[in-house]
Amino acid sequence: MSTQKEVQKEAGSVGENPVRLDEEKAAQIIDALNTDLADAYVLYHQLHKHHWNVAGAEHRDIHVFLQEAYEEIELAADELAERAQAIGGVPHASMATLSENATVEPEDEDVYDIRTSLSNDLEMYGDIIESYRQHIELAEGLGDYATAEMLREHLEDLEEHTHVIDHYLEDDTLKVDASN
Template sequence: MMRTPHLWCPDSSHIRQEWDTVADNGLRLEQNAAEELVRALNSEVSGLYILFNQVRKQYWLVEGTESKPISDFLEDAADRLTEMTDDIAIRITALGGVPACGPMGIRQHAPIFIEDAHHYDIRSSLERDLDGYATLAVQWREHIELADRLGDTATSELLRRHLKTLEADAHVLDRYLADETLVRHDATR
């Protein structure tokens, strides 16, 4: 017999801050600036959630002659994505916001889409991962400029530090996707 899961739905008296709002912050950053930065950072968090899930999926499904080094890289990359997500979510909270979470919040803010649930060949999967990393890197550069323009050096430095990690992992993926790796199968055989 299948049981219906019990969901606890608190009434509004339990809500400390509504989703997608920005409260005053202890950093004394101007409200309009904080709102812009929270919106930008929620996009980062959402993209990281999606990229983490996609990288983790590739880790579970990787196979082939180069599966061990790729698997090791993907496992470590997922850990780095988790660390970045946590750091940025903590910054969102410091700015007076509520970090994006759950499917609705993530979809609302994400700059990338997760691949379908199918099991794809590793080359195609890694190409999508690389595209996700590149999309996030481009967006992060824009958000670094935004933080600089709004006078939020701490957010700018946080994004710069993690941008280096995104770019380094993208470089590794690019190397795995070089012509002489991940054997291509001729469709005419």
């Protein structure tokens, strides 16, 4: 570990930025981005958990989907953090801070059937989607169109994931109809 003791930029601080976004406006957007960042890491870990534990007839397809989903979430988290830094902020980085600032509640440590797990994922995605919509409005209202556009692109990915999960949660089409 480094022995350097001089803090370069204090967590929670907002400074000037090269994109000339007013510091007060930037502070509001950085708070929103840090919330989205924290939520992204909670979702990332939950999707990863389900990826590890998926079982059943559709194991491979769901296993692959969940990996693609958590990898996209990780990329989005990186963009959120870099944008917060670019507009003068300090992105949350410690697990304690991320956990403390997340607005979504992770599933517990137990392993559930994949239908329950995906239902829990769908619920978390829905909460995050609602938050993104609010943060897009906030960024646009404060004149930060670049952040709004970035969030809009992430929102499309989140909505696509919910669409896929919703399909996985449909009634099993391979069941035999006992009434025939």
